[in-house]
Amino acid sequence: MTIKSRFLLSTTGILLLTCFFSWLSIRVLAEDLVESWVERYAEKQARYDKARTLLPLIQEINLSKEFAELDSLKAWAEQPNNESLKQQAFIDAEEFRMRFAEKSYFIALKKNERYYFSDDDASGKFYRYTLESSKESDAWFYQIMEHNLDLHLNVNPDVELGVIKLWSDVLIRQGDEILGVVGTGLDLSDFLDQMVEKQDVYSAIVFTNYEGAIQLYQQKELINYSSLTKNAEGKKLIFQLLDNEESKERLKQALKSAKNRPNKIEMTRVDKDGTHQLASVIYIPEIDWLQVNFIDIGRFLPLSEFSSLFVVFFVSLVVALIIFYVLLSLIVTKPLAELDLSIRQLGKNRYRVPQLSYFAGTEIKRLVSHYEKMSTSLLEYQHQLEEKVKERTAELNRLSILDPLTELYNRRGFEMYMKEYLASWQKDQKSFGLINVDVNEFKLINDRLGHAAGDFVLQKIASYLLSVVDEKGVVARWGGDEFLILVRDKQEQDRISERLRSDKVLHEIDFNGDRVSVQFSIGNAFIQDQDTLESLLHRADKAMYAVKFNRQ
Template sequence: MNLRPRFLLLTTILIALTGAGLWLLTQQIALGVMQEWALRHFETQVKLEKTRTLQPIIREVTLARQFADSQVLRAWARAPDDKTLKAQALAEMENFRHNFADQSYFVALRESGDYYHNNANNEFAGAEYRYTLHADNPNDRWFYSIIEQNRDIHLNVNPDIPLGVTKLWIDVLLRDGDKILGVVGSGLDLTTFIEQVVSQTEAGISNLFFDHEGAIQVSRDPSQIDFASITKQARDKKTIQQLLSDPLERAQLQALLPQVMHNPGEVGSLYLTIDQQRYLAGVIYLPEIDWYEITLLELDTLLPLSTFNSIFVVSGVFLLLALLLFHLALNRYILNPLALLERAISQLRSGQHTVPLLPRHSSGEVGRLLRHFQEMAAATLLTRKQLEQKVQERTEALERLTQTDALTGLLNRRGMTQQLSLEHQRLQREGEPFGLIWLDLDHFKGINDRYGHASGDQALMTTANIITDVLRPYDHAARWGGDEFLILIRTDDQQLLDQLGERLCQAVAAQQEVLDQQQQPIALTLSAGSYLARNHDSLESILAAADQALYQAKRHGRNHHRSAT
């Protein structure tokens, strides 16, 4: 046989063997690339799922904490038989009910065991007391378990048998110092929460939430949920570990949990098999609610290997031709652009906020891949920016809520304290003076006692409106507490403070807006005390001086202004 046929036969055999080996190798490489891509994309996906999941919960947890911090509830819980305090507490509960997403609340008192509740339909208006909790009643065991564990906040999926509802309950301890007075909070309808948060995921992606013992708290499959976990022994709970048949995977998951708990925001990943389906699993700890979230990605659904068959064939042919004939072309049109693409992916993964620039002259599959990547990178960056903006807006909105008095719309004590601190720092740093006017409605308790709290609230709102009308845009006013108001004025002129104090006294005395039940005007007066801060004054001494001036105004007949020197 001549050399040509031999070389042709040898070349044919080598090409066949190389093609077969290349086919198998390409499949393995493609699988590795898919898994590598999934791992790179996975952390972002898990964090997005975390943010999307926590948005409806964080707001409710924040409101529940404010609910538990209510001085009105604490006062009533210390004296539950006081009818006046009880009426004030019920009004406070109703105010918070309208703010909760579910428009429902519950208050359970430790001393009496009395349980109060109202829902979105205002079904129990006037009958907020529902029943009394008993330690020997299994259905009430959740209440005593929370108190025994001394946990300030606890989330629990639990059916309330007497009320006939199943919710994701947000339980917060009502404290008076170290003393526990009861448990308060709200709930999110479990079915709605699952539909809106857990079930609204892409095909091939599912989420589970579980606690430190592995008890499943939220799942799109209600049969997996471990209801009333806090009242159960560990052996009776439905856990995430029970879904895993492989002991090695259970051990790997158990070892991963402490790592992510001690590194909030870090995503731990591993492969798990559930019901004979293999998943790429990402676990993240949610310190805001003290749960874990596990996101399961079905690689076969999201990235089926069969979709790459045509690419395998074409790539194999081109690779063989490139190995035999076009090594330089391979470097120019494939390897070099892919290296740039990998660099661009690394830049994007490292947090770069601009779309990486890639060559535009590339064509074919690689060119389309580069363009698709640029489009995907632009969409990812836009989504990230929008998400960060939404989180910032909601955080700022929550911050404003915590610094605003709900009745008058003025700053509350916390908000004014922050402004006072900033203004005092400016005084110490730049010598920019400011003044305080401390106002107090005269005989306000008598108005409440004689005309009712509605008239008292109207008096507070009218006074707040009068204050707002006379303030400049860069001044601040707050409801300091009860019937007291505090005004911060940027000025170095004591005469301006005196004029403003007298003007407010006259305006309140002249108002005709606060009416009694017969629609007759109720006479209002207020006393005012002012103080112009100096460089050497501490913030406490400034407040004390304004308070002393107010005291002098009340002592000398009320309904006028006094200044401190």
């Protein structure tokens, strides 16, 4: 007789079953009812917040777009050195400035790379500094133009101006040509007070960009400053507010769906702050942000409101569960416990035959039979797999400390040797030294003959260094065209260094008919009292650069 047949015969208590399923249905109905109410509330709240909190920002964005269309500003941006165009542009800009909420604006021009800023304290001195592509603080300007972003909102501390603002950045265009970036700023503290902190007690509002980087939030320390220029690993994402990976993935899908359906609400369940919450997401195209409301369902409408029904069904359920438990133990759980014990023994590479009683279901007996066949094959396969893993692990460990091009030790492998030598020095005063070898003008080889020639030269240099050092030390490729040699005594250090300076064997290398001249800059450092690896490496590096600069 199957498990299903035994279960149907045993569960004769129709009333108990009716109570159980009724309780389950009412609970599901209650949860669906609560979720339906919350969805309607979330949609109303999201649309209300858009009108209530974002209207000042949208107004500033629209003004920034209008500002970028000033004819005099475009004309000056095309000819930034023309003083008459500049004067006319600032006359119009100053008149326009009074329309901005904070009566301030900035202009960053592409052709002269200058940044201009004006507010009530400017007193006609608009030029502030020159933008530099190499400066991290100026990267926003170049990336906005590079990514062709017509609008970009940036919560960013401006080091030059000493303020932290929410900037609306708009491109100045003349046809398809990008001439610069203009915009204005809102004070972040006031903006948060007015827009984010005044939120409903049941919800938490977060504004993000399309990546999920937090742009506005009640907790200012979680705001992701400089989203455009920051590396991925350094960004503060909304997903970090959630408790588990499943919730993060659901929210990512909701953000993606909302982005494709502007001004439409997307709902999803998430776990946040240890509770089940409902996240409503809406994409606001006017600012290219997504607004996310986290709503605590339990606080919105606690299930305790349905407690009287739960009590009735709980009593009925207890009785039903007792009967069900006894039957389930005989038919299912005890046989499964036997199977579980056998599986755990299998995990210890031991084989155990499950002991089944008469009451065990037919399906479980069939399952155990399949398990016995499978476990035998699995143990054999596991043994083979463990052997392969051991072999591959050993190979990976070897490759992790070698440079793939030269097969010398890489930085990681060389540091292991240096730590061993330093420990011997600290314990038994077994001295050692470093030779820093740098290939002069190696970049010219790559530029003139290509990277294949550069790789060939590096391999030749590696072979040459190994032949010179032999068994008197350890050779490593520290990085790029820099090699390190660890030697065991001062005499060997001097000998190897002198040979590297005077030896002509490697000074000319033939690559496909081209003669490549190779010269070294060499710096030595020998271990001293109180030395660390860092200080020893620094002295060797410093000595090498002294030689390199003297030669130049």
